[in-house]
Amino acid sequence: MTSxxxxxxxxxxxxxxxAFYGESHILHxxxxxxxxxxxxxxxxxxxxxxxxxxxxxxxxxxxRSGSIMxxxxxxxxxxxxxxxxxxxxxxxxxxxxxSTLTAEENLLLPPQVxxxxxSVDEIYAMFPNLLERRNxxxxxxxxxxxxxxxxxxxxxxxxxxxxxxxxxxxxxxxIVKKLGEVITELKSRGFTIVMVEQNxxxxxxxxxxxxxxxxxxxxxxxxxDELPARMDWLHQTLGV
Amino acid sequence: xxxxxxxxxxxxxxxxxxxxxxxxxAVLSLGLAIIFGLLxxxxxxxxxxxxxxxxxxxxxxxxxxxxxxxxxxLSPVVIxxxxxxxxxxxxxxxxxxxxxxxxxxxFGLALIFEGFFRDQYGISGQPYEVPELLQGxxxxxxxxxxxxxxxxxxxxxxVCFGTWFxxxxxxxxxxxxxxxxxxxxxxxLGINVPLLITFTYGYGVALAAFAGVLAAPIYQVNPLMGxxxxxxxxxxxxxxxxxxxxxxILTGLGLGLIEGLTRVFYPEGSAVVVFFIxxxxxLVRPAGLFGRA
Numbered sequence: 001m002t003s004x005x006x007x008x009x010x011x012x013x014x015x016x017x018x019a020f021y022g023e024s025h026i027l028h029x030x031x032x033x034x035x036x037x038x039x040x041x042x043x044x045x046x047x048x049x050x051x052x053x054x055x056x057x058x059x060x061x062x063x064r065s066g067s068i069m070x071x072x073x074x075x076x077x078x079x080x081x082x083x084x085x086x087x088x089x090x091x092x093x094x095x096x097x098x099s100t101l102t103a104e105e106n107l108l109l110p111p112q113v114x115x116x117x118x119s120v121d122e123i124y125a126m127f128p129n130l131l132e133r134r135n136x137x138x139x140x141x142x143x144x145x146x147x148x149x150x151x152x153x154x155x156x157x158x159x160x161x162x163x164x165x166x167x168x169x170x171x172x173x174x175i176v177k178k179l180g181e182v183i184t185e186l187k188s189r190g191f192t193i194v195m196v197e198q199n200x201x202x203x204x205x206x207x208x209x210x211x212x213x214x215x216x217x218x219x220x221x222x223x224x225d226e227l228p229a230r231m232d233w234l235h236q237t238l239g240v
Numbered sequence: 241x242x243x244x245x246x247x248x249x250x251x252x253x254x255x256x257x258x259x260x261x262x263x264x265x266a267v268l269s270l271g272l273a274i275i276f277g278l279l280x281x282x283x284x285x286x287x288x289x290x291x292x293x294x295x296x297x298x299x300x301x302x303x304x305x306x307x308x309x310x311x312x313x314l315s316p317v318v319i320x321x322x323x324x325x326x327x328x329x330x331x332x333x334x335x336x337x338x339x340x341x342x343x344x345x346x347f348g349l350a351l352i353f354e355g356f357f358r359d360q361y362g363i364s365g366q367p368y369e370v371p372e373l374l375q376g377x378x379x380x381x382x383x384x385x386x387x388x389x390x391x392x393x394x395x396x397x398x399v400c401f402g403t404w405f406x407x408x409x410x411x412x413x414x415x416x417x418x419x420x421x422x423x424x425x426x427x428x429l430g431i432n433v434p435l436l437i438t439f440t441y442g443y444g445v446a447l448a449a450f451a452g453v454l455a456a457p458i459y460q461v462n463p464l465m466g467x468x469x470x471x472x473x474x475x476x477x478x479x480x481x482x483x484x485x486x487x488x489i490l491t492g493l494g495l496g497l498i499e500g501l502t503r504v505f506y507p508e509g510s511a512v513v514v515f516f517i518x519x520x521x522x523l524v525r526p527a528g529l530f531g532r533a
Contacts, residue, residue, distance in 0.1 A: 100418070
């Protein structure tokens with residue numbers, strides 16, 4: 001299935017991942033692989049398990065079983081706070097900008113996990129708004145600025161695998177366009193990206209591959225090349 | 241000299257008593273506020289931990305000859321370490337449950353701690369002498385200021401504002417504030433929240449013990465000294481706003497002063513004025529004066 005990607009070393013491999021919230025069984029054996037430098041999306045209707053997949057990687061769900069390998073290391077037994085140390089940067093759906101911290105304190109909050117993260121100057125060059133607003137309380141920023149901040153926050157740490165959950169949700173088209181440029185730039189810098197995205201028009205030109213989820217299972221993998229031929233099926237499946 | 245028909249010396253001395261009580265309220269409610277902020281636990285053992293802080297100082301002095309100044313450091317370390325053990329072995333199991341469970345557990349612990357000290361030392365109270373350096377007093381013209389009492393106010397203020405500075409202006413404080421808002425995401429960003437929680441509980445408890453040592457030479461060292469105080473301190477926390485750092489400091493000092501003034505102008509009301517204010521604040525601003533709804 002992924003033979004075309006084999007030459008590139010694997011960044012993330014998930015095998016038979018099950019996740020539970022209390023008694024509810026949410027993920028029913030997810031299998032996916034992401035090569036270093038690749039950008040993949042998780043597509044699916046609401047409740048199909050896309051966000052839970054990202055949260056499961058970080059251990060933010062009740063209970064998990066299966067295997068999660070990051071850079072060849074099994075991490076499923078690791079506590080959440082160690083996951084950043086494996087080079088994972090998480091941008092949650094709710095953005096989670098802290099209101100009692102200024103924008104800059106939000107930016108500088110996560111500890112650096114490896115060298116090679118973007119410098120604060122580079123980040124401000126990429127997101128000039130954040131420089132202007134750096135002393136404002138985090139949640140006084142506009143929705144778009146908060147999203148930029150949530151992205152910027154993980155770029156500084158040296159994370160190489162970005163888990164982005166619905167980053168375009170509720171944002172104006174001009175901001176969405178800017179985010180597209182940012183993702184393109186990050187891809188060119190060699191970041192590995194896993195995106196949960198509702199906005200298919202945003203994700204399609206950026207992603208190398210798409211995983212389609214339904215009821216907590218992956219029902220299809222579509223490469224960027226195959227996409228035009230599968231569009232009708234995809235529209236039907238996603239209900240868009 | 242008289243102010244509103246009250247001799248200035250009387251007014252001054254009652255305001256001083258109020259300021260001293262307020263200093264204890266501030267240090268204790270500050271500890272409660274940071275514990276509640278991060279742990280979501282209403283630490284009912286706070287009064288007992290304050291009492292144990294005083295007892296550690298008294299035992300250190302009478303059994304081991306360790307003086308006040310060393311006890312001021314030793315006692316918070318010992319009681320803070322005990323807090324760390326409690327957090328790791330017991331409180332940790334309750335974070336996912338309703339606040340009530342933490343309250344019940346810490347209430348039970350408070351009863352056990354108090355019972356133990358009552359059993360060992362009785363309730364008559366043990367005297368603890370004012371350290372030599374701080375004995376005596378100075379005349380301020382309008383009133384007489386015992387040096388030790390002035391020291392208590394200064395030490396409490398330094399500790400309160402030092403804590404405020406740590407929380408508002410340092411990296412550790414940023415972790416703490418962020419952890420109070422959304423511990424899951426803070427963990428996902430790579431910060432060891434369980435360790436932060438342990439530290440916070442230990443620090444909050446150490447603050448209580450520090451207040452206990454400060455209190456030892458003023459009040460007698462008594463197993464019940466904490467339970468008498470803690471109810472008022474809870475009222476202070478409610479008035480200031482749960483989880484607000486500056487709120488608990490300012491409310492603690494302010495309410496101490498109001499209590500002092502009430503003692504001058506309407507002595508019968510001094511024991512209930514804090515609770516009266518609490519009722520009004522809860523009616524008008526349920527989140528507290530400095531709290532966010």
